Amino acid sequence: MKVVHTVEELRDQLRGQLRIAFVPTMGNLHDGHLALMAMAHQHGDPVVASIFVNRLQFGPNEDFDKYPRTLADDIAKLQAQNKVYVLFAPNEQELYPEPQNYRVQPPQDLGDILEGEFRPGFFVGVTTVVLKLFSCVQPRVAVFGKKDYQQLMIVRNMCRQFALPTEIVPHETVRDADGLALSSRNRYLSEAERREAPRLYRLLQQVRERLHRGEADVARIEHDAQRELTAAGWKVDYLSVRRQRDLKAPTHDEVVARLPLVVLAAAKLGTTRLIDNLEI
Ligand code: AMP
Numbered sequence: 001m002k003v004v005h006t007v008e009e010l011r012d013q014l015r016g017q018l019r020i021a022f023v024p025t026m027g028n029l030h031d032g033h034l035a036l037m038a039m040a041h042q043h044g045d046p047v048v049a050s051i052f053v054n055r056l057q058f059g060p061n062e063d064f065d066k067y068p069r070t071l072a073d074d075i076a077k078l079q080a081q082n083k084v085y086v087l088f089a090p091n092e093q094e095l096y097p098e099p100q101n102y103r104v105q106p107p108q109d110l111g112d113i114l115e116g117e118f119r120p121g122f123f124v125g126v127t128t129v130v131l132k133l134f135s136c137v138q139p140r141v142a143v144f145g146k147k148d149y150q151q152l153m154i155v156r157n158m159c160r161q162f163a164l165p166t167e168i169v170p171h172e173t174v175r176d177a178d179g180l181a182l183s184s185r186n187r188y189l190s191e192a193e194r195r196e197a198p199r200l201y202r203l204l205q206q207v208r209e210r211l212h213r214g215e216a217d218v219a220r221i222e223h224d225a226q227r228e229l230t231a232a233g234w235k236v237d238y239l240s241v242r243r244q245r246d247l248k249a250p251t252h253d254e255v256v257a258r259l260p261l262v263v264l265a266a267a268k269l270g271t272t273r274l275i276d277n278l279e280i
Contacts, residue, residue: 001079003087006094007136010048013086014137019044022139022166023084024130027051028068028184029077032174036143037083039171043141046085049078050133052095057125068184088137095132104128106154113247114264115150115275118237126151127158139166147173147181149264149277150247173276175201181276188272197269199232204278207241207263211280216255229267237273239265244279 004010014020021044023036029051040047051074058064071089078084104127105111111123134142144152156168173181179201180186180194189197203225210221218241226239243250244260255261264277 001084001087003075003089005089005091007090010086010088010136014048017046018140020137020139021045021047022137022142023047023049024133024142025049025051026053026067026184027074028070029074030182030184032145032147032182034077034081035174036145036171037078037081039169040141040143041083043143043169044139047083048086048088048137048139049084050088050137052090052129052133054125054129055092056128057122059119059121062119068187095129102128104131104158106158110154110157110247114238114240115266118266123151123154127154130155131158131162134164134166141167141169143169143171145171145173146277147183148275149262153247183274185272185274189269193269193272196232197274199229200265200267200274200276203228204263204265204276208278208280211241211255211261216252218250218255233269235268237266237268239263239267
């Protein structure tokens with residue numbers, strides 16, 4: 001695996017390649033990220049991964065400074081896995097050369113709801129960096145995790161809007177044995193919080209079961225799950241059942257007609273904010 005830090009070195013490595021499969025990450029790689037690399041390997045060749053902690057997608061009071069940066073360990077994991085041909089690890093100057101500050105603005109009805117409501121500016125950060133990275137790498141396919149469900153949808157939408165020649169391939173959420181979705185932020189959890197954390201996924205499963213059984217009072221189902229989280233000491237940002245196709249709230253008739261839905265949640269355990277979702 002070649003590790004490159006500049007766009008110029010990246011271009012040198014990739015000249016003439018037409019079937020590039022790309023996996024952008026913020027590093028601190030875990031088995032979820034590695035599963036995306038393996039999937040990329042099935043969809044194209046060569047596989048390019050990136051590691052860049054994107055300041056623009058962090059709010060002023062969020063964890064940009066303490067976000068885990070473990071480049072040497074990440075390189076060792078990728079080398080052991082042997083699926084990635086080039087790792088692109090640019091610095092900020094390389095992706096955000098001064099003094100320009102171009103931005104990609106997602107539509108409000110997708111970018112300002114759910115995660116966007118609680119993390120203002122987050123999706124501007126995501127779409128801006130993803131467009132820049134796509135421009136650097138010029139991939140034919142890119143793999144994104146369903147763990148970040150709204151992000152996946154917004155990136156897909158951006159590709160369609162800008163007619164980018166990159167196909168977005170989703171990967172299922174990779175979980176620990178107890179159901180907790182793997183995340184770089186899980187390392188912030190204390191031992192007690194780590195034992196509590198799987199409740200989030202268990203509640204999403206309960207929401208799905210109630211809907212599968214034919215219950216149609218979505219507000220009540222959401223409320224019950226939120227209340228249980230709160231009672232267990234979580235601070236809930238949202239836990240909401242939405243339509244898969246546009247993340248809008250379903251009508252009663254749509255719930256009864258079993259339109260494809262997804263339940264999405266974000267909640268804080270202590271100081272650690274976890275997100276998860278489940279398709280229904
Ligand atoms: P991040 O490093 O958190 O920006 O994530 C990079 C990519 O890995 C994104 O497409 C995420 O959705 C994906 N990802 C992170 N955690 C998981 C997971 N547990 N399962 C599947 N994909 C994941």
